[in-house]
Amino acid sequence: MNRESYNKIALEWDNARKGFFGRERAYLDAVLEAAPEGATILDLGCGTGRPMAEYAVSRGYRIIGVDQSESLLALAQARLPQERWILASIETVDIRDAYAGAILWDSLFHIRRSEHEAVLAEVVGNLPRGGRLMATVGGSEHPPFTDLMFGQRFFYDSHAPAQAERILRSLGCRLVLAEFMNVPDGAADKGRYAIVAERT
Numbered sequence: 190m191n192r193e194s195y196n197k198i199a200l201e202w203d204n205a206r207k208g209f210f211g212r213e214r215a216y217l218d219a220v221l222e223a224a225p226e227g228a229t230i231l232d233l234g235c236g237t238g239r240p241m242a243e244y245a246v247s248r249g250y251r252i253i254g255v256d257q258s259e260s261l262l263a264l265a266q267a268r269l270p271q272e273r274w275i276l277a278s279i280e281t282v283d284i285r286d287a288y289a290g291a292i293l294w295d296s297l298f299h300i301r302r303s304e305h306e307a308v309l310a311e312v313v314g315n316l317p318r319g320g321r322l323m324a325t326v327g328g329s330e331h332p333p334f335t336d337l338m339f340g341q342r343f344f345y346d347s348h349a350p351a352q353a354e355r356i357l358r359s360l361g362c363r364l365v366l367a368e369f370m371n372v373p374d375g376a377a378d379k380g381r382y383a384i385v386a387e388r389t
């Protein structure tokens with residue numbers, strides 16, 4: 190569902206996602222500052238490459254971007270042709286190149302929660318010690334749901350923040366930053382929680 194839906198809204202999404210929201214840039218800076226100069230950053234669910242990959246590249250880092258939406262990935266490829274873009278699903282992609290940091294921004298919650306630990310284990314397991322990842326999870330304990338964006342339906346699922354934090358700790362991470370970006374309102378907004386974690 191999500192792949193077709195993102196393909197259909199690619200231009201609207203690109204237009205809406207021109208820059209950072211809230212403290213997103215600070216989270217990305219926290220990931221980049223832990224990576225050596227010029228290192229490669231893995232962006233899982235990279236979308237159009239803007240603003241995350243674009244900013245990382247402007248600071249001298251290289252990007253491997255992964256996304257299952259052909260239309261969004263084509264925009265990323267056109268925007269940053271020197272970087273590596275892989276059309277694949279986050280759950281099954283096989284990344285053989287080393288990376289020093291990882292971005293899983295607003296993408297993990299599009300995947301069934303039963304798969305989150307395996308995805309995180311793969312990402313963390315391939316980070317160097319001291320390497321960081323940034324991720325968002327849903328902001329509340331809530332069953333899977335679908336919602337509309339630009340007239341298309343999207344699937345969402347997430348562990349509650351405390352459980353996502355437990356998983357990251359159990360994988361050998363310390364939490365560098367963990368905070369609500371938007372607090373659940375008990376109605377349509379299920380909340381959104383930002384985490385920057387470091388492999389220890």
Ligand SMILES: C[S@@+](CC[C@H](N)C(=O)[O-])C[C@H]1O[C@@H](n2cnc3c(N)ncnc32)[C@H](O)[C@@H]1O
Pocket residue numbers: 191192195206233234235236237239240241255256257258261277278279280293294295296299300
């Ligand atoms: C809300 S957008 C966020 C895009 C980008 N990370 C950002 O911060 O603007 C979610 C992205 O995750 C991608 N995505 C969702 N589920 C995915 C999956 N299972 N495998 C690969 N990409 C996925 C979508 O195609 C979309 O580009």
